[in-house]
């Protein structure tokens with residue numbers, strides 16, 4: 001029988017706080033046996049001109065973590081908590097977040113066709129001990145997965161958009177959903193594409 005001690009997060013922390021409203025991130029933690037408390041903050045997601053895609057996701061994950069620390073009651077806890085915040089973007093020539101509308105989604109998906117692009121997820125981890133965030137000990141990183149898309153027609157794109165999946169996904173697609181059939185190959189961590197590189201989080205905590 002598996003116990004709390006077998007889980008690298010639950011053996012170290014009394015609670016895990018997920019600073020995200022993404023159901024995918026929650027599912028990934030649950031798949032690994034972690035039931036976090038969910039506390040999304042309200043972070044500014046604008047980016048400075050010319051920033052690299054890896055710096056962008058790292059910066060946004062830090063902002064999301066800091067915004068969550070502002071939430072009422074988040075620090076009211078005796079024991080050790082781990083706060084996890086993250087941000088995912090798609091990069092091919094430009095940084096692609098979530099599409100603003102259907103036309104934006106179409107342009108993103110058309111630009112990814114038959115070519116290689118990158119998905120980066122930035123993660124910020126903050127220990128909170130007896131209500132005190134260990135700000136001098138923050139861990140932030142970006143994990144990158146390479147994706148090679150196959151061919152698809154404009155009609156394929158429109159029917160995918162009409163099915164409703166692109167709206168809340170970076171790059172306007174979900175590898176875990178209907179877009180999987182258009183992905184020829186990926187190199188790197190799959191969960192990173194879905195929004196949370198769990199294995200990298202564990203290896204960073206082990207350092």
Ligand SMILES: Cc1cn([C@H]2C[C@H](O)[C@@H](COP(=O)(O)OP(=O)(O)OP(=O)(O)O)O2)c(=O)[nH]c1=O
Pocket residue numbers: 019020021022023024025040064086087088089090098119168169170171173174175176193194195
């Ligand atoms: C590329 C890709 C992204 N995504 C999702 C993961 C993220 O939820 C979303 C990118 O948006 P984010 O801004 O990273 O996150 P979010 O707004 O969903 O949640 P929060 O800011 O509260 O943490 O795209 C997939 O689900 N599948 C994919 O294949």
